[in-house]
Amino acid sequence: MNTSEVLKIVDHTLLTQTATWEDIKTILDDGIKYETASACIPAAYVKQAAEYVEGKLPICTVIGFPNGYSTTATKVFETKDAIVNGASEIDMVINIGFLKDKKYDEVEEEIRQIHEACDGKILKVIIETCLLTEEEKIKMCEIVTKAGAEFIKTSTGFSTAGATFEDVKLMHDHVGEGVKVKAAGGISSFDDAEKFMSLGADRLGTSRLVKIMKNTDNGAGY
Template sequence: MDIQEILTHVDHTLLAQTATWEEIRQICDDAVRYQTASVCIPPSYVRQASEYVQGKVAVCTVIGFPNGYMTTKAKEYETEDAIGNGASEIDMVINIGWLKDRRYDQIEEEIRTLKNVCGDKILKVIIETCFLTEEEKIKMCEIVTRAEADYIKTSTGFGGAGATFADVELFARHVGPAVKIKAAGGIASLEDAEKFLELGADRLGTSRIIKLIRQER
């Protein structure tokens, strides 16, 4: 797999609490230059970034991030606001406590609610695998499939651990055919990026791939 093919699957990401507009502008420039799938940024920069990139790259943002325990109504408003500001992709965090409590219907309804707000925009569901048992991961594959979200995503990158090959393999065995997989968190090499894609991931959330490509060139 060549480097350009890998880049078409990258959500070029900057979600650090300290992110400034200058840094956001730089990753927008990088995303356009290297033709990544999207640029994934904090909600507060979505309007400015959307106006800046002028449709040259998709703008993705995060909802209920990074802990996921906001109310559904709060997440719904965040999603409406983000789309109104120009986001075309939404990465939401589930309520992990609800999953531990086996409140599966509430999780599914929340995902459906946000997907209804998204309409034809892409919705990715972050389940934060580092906090989950294998049984819980499989259950979330089933819930995300039933709720008709577009992607299941491994991690926020803020939970203590990120994507693993084993989790992507597990997702690939248990999600429905209409659900794609996003691996995120800790993807630190081109070799790992390629392996995640070979195992079934369609998107990679990372800030490092473009840095690595620059170093190689």
């Protein structure tokens, strides 16, 4: 598989607290140049970013990020605001405490309400696999499927660990028909990316692959 095929499923991501508009513009320019699936950026920059790219690159943002424990009403408002501002894709964080309390209906209903607020745009549900038991991961595959979201996603990249090969395979094996898997956090090479894809990842959240390409273009090699 060539690098351009891999980059087509990458959400080129910058979510650090210190990100400036100049930093965001670099992400957007690189996303357009390397034809990534989207640029995933903080919500505060979505409107400006959507105007800047003029439809050349889908804009993705995060909701309830990174801890997931905002109220459902807050997350729904964030989602509607992001969509109005030009977001094409939404990555939300579940309420992990509710999952551990076995409030499965509440977790599912929240995802359903946010999906409805997406108004036909793609919703990816971040379950933060590093904080879950295997049983909880499998349960979330079931809940995300029932709630109607398009993707289940491994990680925020802001917790104790990112995506693992084992988790991506488990998620791929347990989600229902039509639900895709996004691996995010710690994807540092094209070899890693291809391994995740072979195990069932349909989307990758990372900034490092584009950085590798830029270094290659500048003569630094892999």
